[in-house]
Amino acid sequence: MPPISPLLLEDLAAVVGPMGMLTAPGDLPAYTADWRGAHRGRAAAVVRPASTAEVAEVVRRCHLAGVAVVPQGGNTGLCGGATPDETGDQVVLQLGRLRRIRDVDPVEDTITVEAGAVLRDVQASAAAVGRLFPLSLGSEGSCTIGGNLATNAGGTAVLRYGMVRDLALGLEVVLPDGRIWDGLRPLRKDNAGYDLKQLFIGAEGTLGVITAAVLRLVPATPRRVTAWVALPDVDAAVAVLGVLREHGGSNVTAWELMSHEALSMVLATASQARNPLAAPHPWYGLVELAGPDGAVGLTAELEAALSEAFARDLLLDAVVAGSPAQRAALWSLREGISEAQNLHGPSLKHDVTVPIRRLPAFVAATASALDDALPGVRLVTYGHVGDGNLHFNLSLPPGLDPAAFLGHSGRLSKVVYDAVAAAGGSISAEHGIGTAKRAIAATYLDPVELELMRAVKRALDPRGLMNPGKVVLPG
Structure with missing residues (x-):
């Protein structure tokens, strides 16, 4: 260029x-x-x-x-x-200066916002009219709606509400030649041809620039019950998901999983962090049920689920948050993992997803293969059991030089991605492709799928000027 x-x-x-x-x-x-x-x-x-x-x-x-x-x-x-x-x-x-909340409509249950609006501000605007914008991320105080849409962000509430593409009703987009597509429609039903907005959601700015969006709101759920539990293994975590659904139904909003190594890093780096349980355990889970202000029975639903899980030997210990402060402390343990790992030196991050039923076998097989590839490598594994998304991150073994560890990155990542492919999963669950995974995508995605993506790119951006070098390499 x-x-x-x-x-x-x-x-x-x-x-x-x-x-x-x-x-x-x-x-x-x-x-x-x-x-x-x-x-x-x-x-x-x-x-x-x-x-x-x-x-x-x-x-x-x-x-x-x-x-x-x-x-x-x-x-x-x-x-x-x-x-x-x-x-x-x-x-x-x-796009940080495009931060207006253009409209909040409690009748349509929609909010129209510009791309630079910070996620937390969008949540607050929804709450001001008694509604909830349910996308929730650890970075919600600084990430923006445009970026959330461009990467099809997920977060902790996907189990109940889906990815951000499930919350988007309409978009305003600047196309690669500077034309504006006004698709800001609040319609739940619109079958007038292709669903064009879905082309731009998850495209990471390679097809156009999202400048505004109409987003779906849902009833507020200020009533929340939250528990931190200890698990013997990932098999138990998958089984507990079924128990939670049986007792909590659609009230189950989050079911998060963390390894002992992940929690240990948070406890070692965050001065206010405390282990909620008396003894260490192999795995931990964070469950939350949520409902409207007048909701009754949430506590009973959670207690019934925990009781059954204990009876079936799926849980080793549990504590239920007794106040908003205790709930916040539990969530801080989950949300502090990524930053804590960064403070422990270089890491290799793998944001992957596999079918939920295959999570236990995937974790066991991948852990064994990684230890064979680099003995002592630390597995910082955490994620969202309810949607099969694990952040299968690796930290260097004690005593290994950081540069030497990073020298193993290609071999270690291949172990992870080979296992993902064998399990019928995806190499990117919610963080996108960017430059970090574009070569990997060319290796693991179906050739027909890749060609379809390239065809869309050529059609909308024939000069290749929109975020070049991201997502897909030219064919």
């Missing part, structure tokens, strides 16, 4: 104004690396438009000049999908 011209930079600055343009070398690093520092690049400029019209004009001018655009939201991704390459000839399109 051609080097970016000073004239184009002047044109872009005229579009977005002095507050919307960053070119000074000292201002760019915060936007050219991901939050973990695992993916780094360079950019000619960071452009921060304040409206959809400005986004469209920036994209149009870059398209005419043949300059690539890298959309970026809260920059909390884990796969390099919002990081520019190393050429320094790309423009980062930072």
Whole structure:
């Protein structure tokens, strides 16, 4: 791609104004690396438009000049999908100034928001009218709706509410040539042709720039009962899921799983963290049932489920949160794992999913194969039992040099992804592909599937200027 011209930079600055343009070398690093520092690049400029019209004009001018655009939201991704390459000839399109809540409609049960709106602010706007926007992530204080949609974020409530694509009713998108597609419709039923919004959800900005969305709201569930439990193995975790569904039905909102190694890292690094149970155990689970303010029976449902699980020897111990503070403390143990692992040195992260019934065999076989490949490698395993998504992360064995550990990354990741493929799973459950997994995708995805993706990319972005090098490699 051609080097970016000073004239184009002047044109872009005229579009977005002095507050919307960053070119000074000292201002760019915060936007050219991901939050973990695992993916780094360079950019000619960071452009921060304040409206959809400005986004469209920036994209149009870059398209005419043949300059690539890298959309970026809260920059909390884990796969390099919002990081520019190393050429320094790309423009980062930072959407943080598009943060308006355009409309909240308790009759339609919808909220219309711009792409730069922070997830926590969207949740708060829904709560203000007695509704719930159920997407919940550990990064919800900084991640943005545009990024959530671009990566099809999941989170802890997928068991009950689905991925973010299940919560999106309509989109507004700037296409690669700068045209605006206005698909901001709050309709539950719309069979007038292809469901175009689904092309852009999960596409990581490679097909266009999501600038706004109409999202589905659900009844608020302020009444919550939460328990932390100890499990002997992953087989028990899968069996407990059935028990929870039997007693809690649709009230079961979360069923999270954590290994002993994962919890140990949190306890070692977070000063306020405490093990809720008296003794260590191989595995832990976090379960939550939720309902409206007047809901009765949630506690009875949870207690009945725990009682049956104990009777069937599926649980080793349990504690039920007795206050909001105790609930928050339990959730902080689950949500603190990723940051805690980062503090323990380099890690290899694998966000994978397999059919729920195959989780136990997958975990056992993969753990054994990894120990054969690198004895002593630490498995930091945690995730969402209810949707089959595990973060099967690896940390270096005690005493091993970090560089030497990273030298094993290709071999260790192949062990994990081979096991995922054998179990009929996916190499990416909720973090996307970005640059981190694009070569892996070319290896493990079906060739017909890959060609369909490339065909869509060619049709919508024939010049390859929208977030190039992400998701799929050219065929």
